[in-house]
Amino acid sequence: MDKMDSPIxxxxxxxxxxxxVLFSYLCxxxxxxxxxxxxxxxxxxxxxxxxxxxxxxxxxxLSSRKLxxxxxxxxxxxxxxxxxxxxxxxxxxxxxxxxxxEASCFLTFDAVVENPFNDFNIKVQxxxxxxxxxxxxHNTITLEIIEFTSPGARFALQxxxxxxxxxxxxxTYKLSDNQYFTLTETIKTDGxxxxxxxxxxxLDREKQDIHRLILTALDGxxxxxxxxxxxxxxxxxxxxxxxxxxxDMYKVTLKENSPVNSTVIMLNATxxxxxxxxxxxxxxxxxxxxxxxxxxxxxxxxxxEIKINGNLDLEVTKNYELSIQAKDGGGLVAHCKVLVDIxxxxxxxxxxSITSLSxxxxxxxxxxxxxALIEVHDQDSGDNGNVDCQIVEDVPFNLxxxxxxxxxxxxxxxxxxxxxxxxxxxxxxxxxxxxxxSTRVLRLDISDVNDNPPIFxxxxxxAYVTENNLPGASIFSIQASDSDTEDNAKIIYxxxxxxLETPSMTSFLSINIETGVLYAQRSFDYxxxxxxxxxxxxxxxxxxxxxxxVTLLIHIVDQNDNAPKILYPSSxxxxxxxxxxMVPFVSEPGSLITKVVAVDAxxxxxxxxxxxxxxxxxxxxxxxxxxxxxxxxxRIFNEKDMLNYxxxxxxxxxxxxxxxxxxxxxxxxxxxxxQVVPKLSNKLKDEExxxxxxxxxxxxxxxxxxxxxxxxxxxxxxxxKQPKPLPAFSSLATNLYPPIDPRTFSMxxxxxxxxxxxxxxxxxLDPADGDFTYMxxxxxxxxxxxxxxxxxxxxxxxFNETSPTTEQVMNLPARQGPQTYFMKH
Numbered sequence: 063m064d065k066m067d068s069p070i071x072x073x074x075x076x077x078x079x080x081x082x083v084l085f086s087y088l089c090x091x092x093x094x095x096x097x098x099x100x101x102x103x104x105x106x107x108x109x110x111x112x113x114x115x116x117x118x119x120x121x122x123x124l125s126s127r128k129l130x131x132x133x134x135x136x137x138x139x140x141x142x143x144x145x146x147x148x149x150x151x152x153x154x155x156x157x158x159x160x161x162x163x164e165a166s167c168f169l170t171f172d173a174v175v176e177n178p179f180n181d182f183n184i185k186v187q188x189x190x191x192x193x194x195x196x197x198x199x200h201n202t203i204t205l206e207i208i209e210f211t212s213p214g215a216r217f218a219l220q221x222x223x224x225x226x227x228x229x230x231x232x233x234t235y236k237l238s239d240n241q242y243f244t245l246t247e248t249i250k251t252d253g254x255x256x257x258x259x260x261x262x263x264x265l266d267r268e269k270q271d272i273h274r275l276i277l278t279a280l281d282g283x284x285x286x287x288x289x290x291x292x293x294x295x296x297x298x299x300x301x302x303x304x305x306x307x308x309x310d311m312y313k314v315t316l317k318e319n320s321p322v323n324s325t326v327i328m329l330n331a332t333x334x335x336x337x338x339x340x341x342x343x344x345x346x347x348x349x350x351x352x353x354x355x356x357x358x359x360x361x362x363x364x365x366x367e368i369k370i371n372g373n374l375d376l377e378v379t380k381n382y383e384l385s386i387q388a389k390d391g392g393g394l395v396a397h398c399k400v401l402v403d404i405x406x407x408x409x410x411x412x413x414x415s416i417t418s419l420s421x422x423x424x425x426x427x428x429x430x431x432x433x434a435l436i437e438v439h440d441q442d443s444g445d446n447g448n449v450d451c452q453i454v455e456d457v458p459f460n461l462x463x464x465x466x467x468x469x470x471x472x473x474x475x476x477x478x479x480x481x482x483x484x485x486x487x488x489x490x491x492x493x494x495x496x497x498x499x500s501t502r503v504l505r506l507d508i509s510d511v512n513d514n515p516p517i518f519x520x521x522x523x524x525a526y527v528t529e530n531n532l533p534g535a536s537i538f539s540i541q542a543s544d545s546d547t548e549d550n551a552k553i554i555y556x557x558x559x560x561x562l563e564t565p566s567m568t569s570f571l572s573i574n575i576e577t578g579v580l581y582a583q584r585s586f587d588y589x590x591x592x593x594x595x596x597x598x599x600x601x602x603x604x605x606x607x608x609x610x611x612v613t614l615l616i617h618i619v620d621q622n623d624n625a626p627k628i629l630y631p632s633s634x635x636x637x638x639x640x641x642x643x644m645v646p647f648v649s650e651p652g653s654l655i656t657k658v659v660a661v662d663a664x665x666x667x668x669x670x671x672x673x674x675x676x677x678x679x680x681x682x683x684x685x686x687x688x689x690x691x692x693x694x695x696x697r698i699f700n701e702k703d704m705l706n707y708x709x710x711x712x713x714x715x716x717x718x719x720x721x722x723x724x725x726x727x728x729x730x731x732x733x734x735x736x737q738v739v740p741k742l743s744n745k746l747k748d749e750e751x752x753x754x755x756x757x758x759x760x761x762x763x764x765x766x767x768x769x770x771x772x773x774x775x776x777x778x779x780x781x782x783k784q785p786k787p788l789p790a791f792s793s794l795a796t797n798l799y800p801p802i803d804p805r806t807f808s809m810x811x812x813x814x815x816x817x818x819x820x821x822x823x824x825x826x827l828d829p830a831d832g833d834f835t836y837m838x839x840x841x842x843x844x845x846x847x848x849x850x851x852x853x854x855x856x857x858x859x860x861f862n863e864t865s866p867t868t869e870q871v872m873n874l875p876a877r878q879g880p881q882t883y884f885m886k887h
Contacts, residue, residue, distance in 0.1 A: 098149075099187040102157040107150050110140070110186070113173060114147025117182055121147045126177060132417055132437065133171035140171065140186070157188045158225035165227055172466075176418065179432060179469055192230040192283025196222040198291035199348055203277065205259065205293065206393030208300035209267040216246070217259040218304075218397060220347065222279030222289050229282035238276035243295070245277075250310055252399070259293070267297040301392020303334040305342050312400045318374045319407045326359060329366035331388035331396055338391030342366075347385035347397065359384060359402075368400065376404045377441040408446040408494025413439045414502035417467075422507035425478040433459065433506060434470040438490050446494035454487040454501075461488070470504070478508040479545040512550040512604025516542035522613040525580075529588040529621050537571075540578040540614065542600035550604035553578075558599040558611060571616075573598065580614075588620040589663045622717020624663040626671055628725045631658070641726075647733045649695045655684065658691035658725055660713040668717035676712045676724065684729065686711060693727075705731050 096117070098110055114121050119129065124144040131137045141152045161167035167188040174181045198220065205217055224231040235257040237245035244260045257277065273295040280288045307329070314327050333340045344366040346359075359382070360371040368384065384400040418435035440447040451461055451468050458474030470486070484506045491499035518540070525538040544551040555578040557571065571594070572581050578600070594616040601609035631641035643656045662669040673691040675684075684707065685696045691713070707729040714722040 095183040095185050097185050097187065099189060100151075100155075101189040101191050102155050103191060103193055104151050104155065106153065110149040110151065112147050113142060113149040113184070117173060119147070119175065127175040128177070128418070129173065129175050131171050132174045132181075134439065136169045136171035136186070139169060142173070155188060156193075157190050158194060160188065163225065163227055174417070174435070174467075176432065176435070179435065179464065179467075181465060181467055183465075190227050190230055192226055192281060192285075192287060194225045194230075195287035196224040196232045196279035196281055196289035198222045198277070198279065198289060200291060202292040202294055204296065206296045206298045206301075207261070207265060208302060208392065209265045209297045210300040211261055211265065211302065213261050213263055215261045215302075217261075218248075218395065219257045219259055219277065219293070220397075221254065221256045222291070224279075224281050224287075224289075226281065226283065231281055232279050233282035234280045236278040236280065237293075238278075240273065240275055242273060243275065252311060256397070259295075265297045271297045273297070296393075298393065301335060301339040301390065301394055303339070303390075304394035305331040305333045305388040305390050305396040307331045307386075307388065307396055307398040310398055312398065313403070314400060315403045315405055316370070316374060317405045317407055318376045319409060320370055320374055322370055322372065324370050326368040326370060326402060327400060329361075329368065329386060329388075329398070329400070331366065331398075333390045333394075335390060335392065339394075341391040342388050343390075345387050345389070347387045358382065361386070374404055376406045376443070377410060380404055406443045406446055408442055408492060408496070408498055410441040410446075411498045411500045412449040412490035412492050413441075414451075414488060414490050414500060415439070416502070416504065419504070421505070422509035423472070423476075424511050425476050425508050426511045426513065427472055427476065429472055429474060431472040432469050433472060434504060436461075436468040436470060436488065436502075438466055438468060440492050442492065442494065446492055448493045449490050450493070451488055451490045454489055455485075457484050457486055459484070459486060459506075476508055478510050478547075479514060481508065483507045510547040510550050512546055512602060512606070512608060514545045514550075515608035515610045516544045516553050516600035516602055517610060518542045518600065518612040520612070522615065525614065525616045526619050527582065527586060527616055528619045529586045530623055531582050531585055533582055533584045535582055536579045537582050538580045538614070538616070540573075540580070540598055540600075540612065542578070542610065542612075544602050546602065546604065550602055552603040554601050554603065556599050556601070558597045570594065571596075586618045588618045588665070589624065591618060593617050620665045620668055622664055622668040622715060622719065622721060624668075625721035626660045626662045626713040626715055626723045628713060628723050629659040629661060631656075631725050631727055642728045642730055644730045644732060645695065645699075647699050647731055649699065651695055651697050653695045655693045655695060655729065656727065657693065658686070658711045658713065658727075660691065660723065662715050664715065664717060668715055670716035672714050672716070674712050674714065676710050683707060684709060693729075699731050703731060707731070 096113075100110055114124065114129075119127070124147065129142060129144060131140060131142060137152075139151065139153050139155055141150055142148070143150060155169070157167045160169070167190075169186045169188060171184050171186075172181045173184055200220065203220055205219070207215075207217065222232050222235075232255060235245055235247060235255075237243065237259075242261065242263055242265060244262050246258050246260050248256045248258050250256060257279075275293040275295065276290055277293045278288055278290045280286055308331075312327055312329070316326065329344060331342050331344070333342055343363050344361050345363060346361055358370070358372045358374070359368055361368050366386075366388070368386075381404060382400075382402040384402065386398050386400060387395050388398075389395040415437040416434055417437050420433055423431065423433060436451070438449045438451055440449050449466075451463070453459060453461060458472060458476055460471055460473040462469040462471055468488075470488075486504040486506060487501055488504060489499055489501045491497050519542075523538070523540060527537045531537065540555065542553055542555075544553055554575045555573050556575060557573055570583055570586070570591075572583055573579070574581070578598075594614075596614050596616075597611045598614050599609050599611050601607050645655050646653075649655075658673055660671055660673075662671055671691075672688045673686050674688065675686055683696055683699070683703070684693055686693050691711070693709070693711075708726065709729060710724055710726050712722050712724045714720050
């Protein structure tokens with residue numbers, strides 16, 4: 063009959079419901095355990111109890127608190143529904159499989175919750191039901207009885223076994239109807255019942271040598287279950303004394319580390335017969351019990367000595383029940399039991415199990431944060447099973463004990479940038495003698511939080527960029543580092559501020575936000591912007607974002623991209639005309655004639671200028687200073703010399719490639735301008751005739767005539783007693799420098815000429831005074847030239863400086879009419 067379909071099981075299930083109701087009021091015991099009582103063989107998914115209510119937990123927080131069953135064996139039989147808090151049957155529970163014939167059978171487990179941590183010990187008692195029928199080990203029991211056996215003789219029979227306990231176990235035996243035998247029961251000291259066959263009338267081997275009877279064993283369950291075996295009785299000649307043991311039951315204790323082949327006990331059965339009928343043979347009787355001793359123990363069939371034949375292990379079997387049979391030569395037998403209890407020794411190392419682990423943990427976790435839940439188990443008992451745990455390394459973690467559990471909690475600050483992970487070695491040591499220990503290495507990773515800003519390698523950076531660079535080219539790279547990881551270390555660069563008042567940075571520079579590479583948006587011009595000072599910001603991608611700044615100074619490096627600019631004399635291509643300079647016929651060698659003044663917008667070597675003649679009528683009459691641009695006479699003039707000399711001066715800078723500019727001067731040799739004009743006109747006429755430029759000669763003569771008339775008019779107005787014959791050329795012939803707007807100088811220098819030359823400058827303060835004179839070679843001005851006809855000293859200001867500054871010129875008193883400047887190197 064199928065066990066699950068038996069009506070007995072259903073009735074027992076109803077009885078279990080009553081038991082559960084009674085026990086539910088006693089769930090909380092004094093020791094803090096919760097007890098439940100159920101019957102075996104309950105259907106899967108049957109409800110045991112609402113464990114959440116019994117534990118006093120909030121059902122809404124079960125998932126977050128991770129309620130679960132922790133057990134080495136019980137978790138295969140039970141489970142908790144987190145939706146309703148019920149404890150259910152997960153798998154078939156067979157008490158006989160779990161506990162054998164023990165009167166009490168329990169399944170225990172821990173109900174564990176976290177946040178905060180707590181564990182509850184749950185103890186479930188398994189009640190027996192009548193789900194097993196009595197059973198004989200042998201299908202046929204053979205018994206030999208001597209034919210001369212007197213009526214009333216008793217013959218012990220092998221008992222039937224029922225894994226159930228109490229009233230569900232074997233209660234009675236029945237024998238099939240016959241005329242020779244009846245059945246009686248004998249109760250042993252352990253409470254078990256053995257059937258005995260009683261001879262009612264003498265046997266006659268000659269009439270019937272074999273008797274076949276049915277022996278039935280019945281239990282006390284509801285419904286009653288039974289088992290049968292065939293009893294075969296062979297009638298033989300007389301053997302009227304059966305073997306007898308001194309005790310029905312023997313008890314022995316053994317340590318689980320007892321060596322193999324050591325003696326357990328010496329059994330001794332006696333038989334009053336003689337000869338073959340007194341020869342006793344010892345043997346084990348096989349049973350259906352849970353505890354199987356085959357291979358663990360051996361018995362000497364002649365001496366009755368029982369020895370250890372295998373390894374004992376308390377953790378596998380705590381005790382053994384050995385059924386022994388003593389049989390004489392006549393076929394009579396006697397039975398006894400040997401109970402072997404195993405004593406524990408410290409032969410099992412502690413076991414460490416990680417039931418819950420939070421890894422990785424953020425580096426900003428607070429002290430006391432639970433990292434892992436650790437279960438420690440030792441299969442030994444007593445002090446051999448008591449375990450202490452500790453951490454080997456010096457790490458910011460502690461172990462907190464709670465029954466058989468340890469909580470690994472954070473005890474100090476952690477920094478992922480210093481230590482990204484920990485290998486935590488946990489050692490568990492029991493209290494046995496000698497103590498045994500085991501270790502478990504727990505790897506804990508630390509996750510990053512954004513607690514480090516980007517860092518630049520320097521406090522400031524300096525870059526040099528050549529002007530006229532190619533637009534779009536990279537000019538510099540700035541790198542910052544962030545000791546965080548992933549998004550927290552991803553850096554974004556930006557130009558945050560410009561310190562100097564310069565044009566918008568976006569029109570000049572751009573930065574790659576990922577690499578920090580700076581690009582030029584357009585070409586730089588050193589003459590417009592010599593440097594840029596800006597702040598570059600590096601921001602990480604964390605939340606919240608952290609950033610840092612660094613100052614970047616970009617120097618624009620000059621290139622030779624500006625040709626020299628000639629300030630004096632002005633060139634025709636800039637709106638000026640060919641400059642005439644009058645050279646006194648009596649000039650001594652080395653006399654200063656004029657000076658070519660030029661500037662270069664570039665700087666450094668690119669602005670170093672040198673002056674050279676590239677075309678001169680006569681190389682022997684004039685020389686030019688390569689550094690200063692001063693043109694001087696090289697020898698005394700003769701009457702036969704030319705009156706007009708045309709020179710072309712080239713001004714070169716020192717850059718690469720060399721850039722240059724030219725100026726053309728006409729040098730006129732004469733002491734009297736009126737003497738020069740006819741000669742000059744003839745000279746020009748001849749030159750123009752030779753060059754077929756008559757038109758230019760007419761224009762030139764007209765200009766000279768007009769200039770002469772203007773000069774005469776100016777001389778008359780100035781009331782000079784001895785007017786000079788060259789009024790029209792006074793500014794051209796005697797002034798070494800043209801009247802230049804002082805702002806022109808400020809564009810190329812700070813109010814002074816670029817080269818350190820010493821000058822004497824005299825300024826006529828009276829606009830009506832048009833008289834002037836040449837300075838002598840020594841650089842002194844005759845005093846009489848500064849006094850008018852009435853011996854009244856004329857207002858004159860003189861400067862003797864390295865070069866007159868723009869401010870000095872601008873601060874002169876304002877006058878009406880022309881003003882004349884005299885300067886000498």
